[in-house]
Amino acid sequence: MQDHRLPPFRAALLHPRFWPAWLGLSVLWLLVTLLPWRAQMALGRGLGRLSMTVLKSRVKVARRNLELALPEREKAERERLLKANFENVGCAIFETGMAWFWPHWRMRALTTMDGTEHVDAAVEKGKGMLLLSAHFLTLELNARQFGLYRPGVGVYRPNTHAVLEYAQVHGRCRSNKYLVDRLDIKGMLKALRAGDALWYAPDHDYGRHASVFVPFFAVDKAATITGTATLARVKNTVTLPCFTLREKHGYRLVIQAPLESFPVGDDETDAITGNRVIEAAIRRAPEQYMWLHRRFKTRPERGMPSRY
Template sequence: MQDSRLPPFTTALLHPRYLFNWLGLSLLWLLVTLLPWRGQMVLGRGLGRLSMRILNSRVKIARRNLELALPELNETERERTLIANFESVGCAVFETGMAWFWPHWRMRAITRMEGTEHVDDAVAKGQGMLLLSAHFLTLELNARQFGLYRPGVGVYRPNTNAVLEYAQVQGRCRSNKYLVNRLNIKGMLKALRQGDALWYAPDHDYGRHASVFVPFFAVEQAATITGTATLARVKKTVTLPCFTLREKDGYRLLIQPAMSNFPIGDDVADAIASNKVIEAAIRLAPEQYMWLHRRFKTTPEGVPYRY
């Protein structure tokens, strides 16, 4: 559970068992380096539609999530959103390559930043920043783009594949300081106490441990971790919602004002507050959210399994 600084390259990474990993990363690097952004998005949407024929279980999960979360949509609207969502999944493959491999100048060319004054205000006051984010399919770009303005610290899950772990740490640290294992709470607290910006996405279903059941979209009892409030309680820390949205000509890095009266010390009320912020952001571009995850799998006693 140590902090992940830039890992050294070792000869062990050249073992033959990693051949296809290196080939895949090399192909991704080649495509995102040579192709223009619009071309990558065209290919991404096509790849996403193709994936719907292969990832049948994920299609079922995403469709079910849309039924649970957005019951106000009729069947035609949900299917349209589902297709757009998988197109976004395909685009995310290229966006990961952009985040990991593009130079700063090329990233800045497609990034429009909104709300950087909230970062400036926190820095001027010597405050740590908890960047409340979510699992948008543009999440790899989110931390990379924020780091272009002010390098921060990312929270992540280490990859068990040594080559992919090397690539993701190198890529995610291109414009940021270092990564902290999502289990390393002390490391997260330390970053905030030092006045760093800490990227944090609490919107997945992590089970019953340290969770409460509160509303998220139309699901009245969605398991939601209480870690957001725990981190936000660090002295001189402000919580800044931070998201990246894909637009017609690039991306908008949206940094919102600090959450007021947060946290208040009530786990349920604080989880409701953070869920409302995340939900509002997702509604700006619901097709760009990671609906492939079983967000509502954990249920209270007496409530049947939702999938």
Template sequence: MANDNAPRLEPRLFHPRYWASWLGLGTLWLLTLLPWRSQMWLGCQLGHLATKVLASRVKIARRNLELAMPELSVAERELLLTRNFESVGCAIFEVGIAWFWPDWRVRNLMKVEGEEHVRAAIVKGQGMLLLSCHFLTLELNARCFGLVCPGVGVYRPNTNPVLEYAQYHGRCMSNKYLVNRNDVKGMIKALRQGDALWYAPDHDYGARASVFVPYFAVAQAATVTGTATLARVKNTVTLPCYNIRTKEGYTLHIGAPLANYPQGDDVLDATRANQEIEAAVRKAPEQYMWLHRRFKTRPSPEDASVY
């Protein structure tokens, strides 16, 4: 379903400098042939290894949990940290599942809650802004939603052309095409055409085009205002959308259209978006991408780093 601007399989991609990338992708494909439960078990073991190897990321995740959930005891946060890195390991295998599995195999593991909200928007010819977040299952979020209604993804192109080729076409296995995260016009065009647009505004993208509003227990977290900008596109509804791993597979949650959103006030709208995302994350906090420095941008350049 990729468009004409999708990366092509060109001879230059087989240069020896990219052989390691092809080897990695081939290994990932082979691992996806294993039963799902075996992949998840291996993922947990890989996650335990990651805590030993990725010391700096463990430190960031621990600090994020301390800032975001001070109501938890130290022991509770450490247990959550351990489970989070197990999920990080599982996410590696889930990339392969999302990119390489056939539709029937993905469908066997997925459940959908709230599909009626998508169907209602389609009947009305509305564009759908999918308010999502960086769960570690985000690759499967896009794949599963595409099996409900093929949509458009917002992404950051990879500088490695082999990985960019795999990423683009893998994410378009059940979707239409991808838009560069800096291409706001492309996002607006997709919504105006009545497409579903996957959008995750929960990372720290700096002070530019951001406001400082609460996110979890952090009173002033840099939050982009782009969510409300896109939600203002004519005939667009905003649907919370996220995917959670369960013991049986994955549940794709699609929420009802946000009422009275946006309101036209950047602070109020960004706060509302953060509240929706936080509510989703609290359902499975161990599956969230805590290893990103979410609170690195401070309201003032003179403010000390929280890390």
């Protein structure tokens, strides 16, 4: 869906310093356009395994995250999960291309939607929808697929690279309305008050500011932002958990029923509720989650040794 807030193409984007980025995007477009989906996934898994030899620092972070989050699993099992996770990282490259470049008909052909009745109910009552999501490696598809049913608004971090920012915004708005900077709280509130669906993923560690320390998986005190409850308090807004999971024959967009009695007004209680919803979704397909991020980097007390 085109929107007046989409950045216009500028001649400056053709500067030679941007040619590598345009080349990379062109190759990605070509691959996701010409190759069958299964071939893309096979190639993605191979690239993911190869990336483990290059992104050693990220492998270390992901391994540590799995150790902290899932200590009940045997080490050998976590290592298998680690390998599968990086295979999914490779697949995510192609899935980003699908989300940004595929026509609607091709995206619909691989998409199964569960829970659209919750969207219909919210629209019928004129309610804004806070889509409580998470940083799955399929996150680009999540927003694209939801937009195929009901165009919404995405919360994102602007890219400092001009060409990648141009591609990112246009790609993410292919079936949605517009994007809001993750620091633009007023813009998020405006979208919800207008009755829009707002995609929001609060599962990363954003530091101490506006955060509380509550359980997330086996980590008893994980820094968790309180923004979910802040947005959910907007009048006439429902909070719908929303995730995309890759399956054998395509993707399943999962839209869950509105959270009941949320928020309750206590930051810690509300953050625990959000974390539990996200954790339950991750446990459905832990290999598809973005374990590369240093999720548990902020310690509850300053000066405590790093978990990494």
